[in-house]
Amino acid sequence: MTTATGWAALLLGKNGLRSLALAGGVALHAINVYLVTTILPSVVKDIGGLDYYAWNTTLFVVASIIGSVLSARCLTGLGPRVAYAVAGLVFALGCGLCSLAPDMGVLILGRTVQGLGGGLLFALPYSMIRLVFDQALWPRAMALISGMWGAATLIGPAVGGVFAEYDAWRAAFWVLIPVTLSFVLLASLILPRKTTEPTAKAPVPVVQLVLLTGVVLAISVGSIKPSPLFNAVGLLAGMLLLYAVWRVEGSDRHRMLPQNSVRTGGLLLPIYLSMSLMVMGMTSEVFVPYFLQVLHLQTPLVAGYVAALMAAGWTLGSLYSCGLSREAANRAMLVAPLLVVTGLALAGLFVPQTSASRVSLGGVSVAMVLVGTGIGLAWPHLLTRILANVPDAEKDIAGASITTVQLIATAVGAALAGMIANLAGFTSPGGVAGASSAATWLFGVFAALSALLFITVRQVLRREAVPNGTSVPLMADEPLTAEKPE
Template sequence: MTTASGWSALLWGSNGLRSAALAGGVALHAINVYLVTTILPSVVKDIGGLDYYAWNTTLFVVASIIGSVLSAKCLSALGPRLAYSLAGLVFALGCAVCSSAPDMAVLVLGRTIQGLGGGLLFALPYSMIRLVFDEGLWPRAMALISGMWGAATLIGPAVGGVFAQYDAWRAAFWALIPVTLMFMLLAWAMLPGKSVEAPPRLILPWLQLVLLTGVVLAIALGSITPSPLYNALGLMSGLVLLYAVYRVEGSDRHRMLPKHSLTPGSALLPIYLSMSLMVIGMTSEVFVPYFLQVLHLQTPLVAGYIAALMAAGWTLGALYSSGLAPASANRAIRCGPLFVVSGLALAAVCVPLSGSSLLSLTGVCLAMMGVGTGIGLAWPHLLTRVLANVPDSEKDIAGASITTVQLIATAIGAALAGMIANMAGLTTPGGVTGAASAAAWLFGLYAVLSALLFVTVQQVIAHSAKR
């Protein structure tokens, strides 16, 4: 007898169309991430703005955080159909602005709008699952939506690489618009107009969001010039604002994280620090397509796929690690930093090499895979320990904090990567010399920073032993 919780129940008939609408929104957001990473070197070649290179990721992610946080309020106020349509319209507007950008400032504006819409498209489906599917289908629906990121690592670089090969990066953004409209029409036809539940009263941690945005912008503004004074001012301003976030989070009842998460001695603090350090290390991939095209003379398509090896390594590492017995979890957590630090150190040696030798390219590929695999090995067990170290009353905020910490670390990491690269000569002297210097400093400093993981994961394991 066929149960109602199988894949066929999720993927056929009206449920299949609902699944396509929800998974399609996440796929659009994810494909866009890898597509833009692949085409950015071509964009810079056309309209300039190399000193704002990292801003395309930084502001996109900041806007995605805001969109993700707003998604629950948007869903409760508008209902699934209108909320999804609004998300699609904002995303499509961002694509239109990007495709017609005459300079980098307008492109960054478009990326910010894209990020807001993308954050909504990314977060809304997870909230809608319980509204449009029977409870027995929830786990498979979650797996389907999460799997879109794996598909995006294959599709995004391919689409972006093809457009970049023909110097048609604007067409890459235009191509996303009709696809977005198609999913909006599908969602309009298949999703309910209003939630049957009474809208909950949602109070958002606005002060923390404003301060965190300030942290990222301070670091990003400090990275515009290679001047050590401006770099130091930007970094110090960011640290001051980050301390303000710490103070507000500890005293405000509208929190982003579970209670006492940031208190010294808390079991959650080393977990969040480990997650953040891993994600910050991974943000070095923002510059990988540029380095590969300038230093290793690779095509946009090949460069995009090599950069995506980090994400592929994360997926493979997580698939292997998630099947380990609980007794082996500590070993996986310990191995994670070893892979991450070794991968970044190898990248610091191989990426700055110029020329297209097979040996150096093999080293780059191994480095990218190593970083991603290390994160994937530890990540599932870090996430489960977030949930295991909070009372039942805090489970919801703990679950939401996982995405929040990941996105915030991505934004800060991208801004910091931009500062290091610009300070190391990416724009002055620029060219092959500047790119080689920027690559060596970026991956080298991130390897040193990631070495702190050996301390934080040991604290994670020590806290687990006390439970």
């Protein structure tokens, strides 16, 4: 008997409802990310809390990491139907808290709850694909779910921008609640109650999660006061905790990453470092809507879409790059650091300008696209090298590590961005002068940090893991397949 493999088999009938439920969960998480980025300047204008601007992203992402890591345990312990329902209800609760927030402290609490539910909604669908679809449909299901991030760059800024322009940012959170509950209802009707697969309980890397939370909190707390000494202490504490994560990950049997991932001289370490540097560079987009509204006098809608150009560039770069041969992929990877650094440098030039001219807005837009495109050119090939260079027994943890590293880098990058911005005058003196200074330092420091990609990407291209754990040069004529980033 032949199993249908086309899009019709995935999108019609009962499979269509299953696809809607799984893709909807990821879409909710992704749209929420860009929605909040767009409305946050309006939120701060209404309830204050500019000092904690970046905390909305850092704690959201930290909670998302925890939710993503716990998703496997929830799926095996609760079953697909209940696990999805729990994720949706937690996310809806977070939306409610955000919508009622009288001050920034309550808003950050709501964002943390949102992040926990969002992390579950983000990770569960990828794990459920093998449970609800025939194997022949898995590639298309993966592509459909991954494509929700592209859709989110169009929907999130539009929804957030409209509510922000009408000074109704609370309604942006309210509107997510019935949408979330509708997906929960659909999932309760269409997803299986239990999994039929015999699965072992995956150990939770508790120590690493606690330490990573400490890393982000240390840097975030250090960014509260615009004092170089206070910032330095917070940054030093964060780096020491990050070193502790590296030591524990290298020895603990409950690992987040494949074996030998943190071993110097191996292939996986420069791959993960390259991924982290790229994602950290992208976290600068968190502040772009604020800068564009304050410095360039743009509307929330326009500012949200300009910030989303980074994600759009990432998607376009990935689509172009994912079908390249090994030799062409290697060239694309070498170009990627140049585009990322150039884009951040251009942002450092155009974003701080106090001008509403089309030239300055165009310069910012080009900068956003360059950063995203550079990441997209290299990202598929970094991911495939991870999956291609670990033993079969490590494939599951290697796949999960992609999302984990991406989320960790986002959290650390956002915390670092908040520290740099506050130290450069974002909150004191604040206003136009503070925003301009903060933009100059933020993009300048991130451009310098991203310059390390010239080293790490070249290290990736020079090594390829072999069974005995040593490294050999990559062969330029070897074929390379790639998949779109999540």
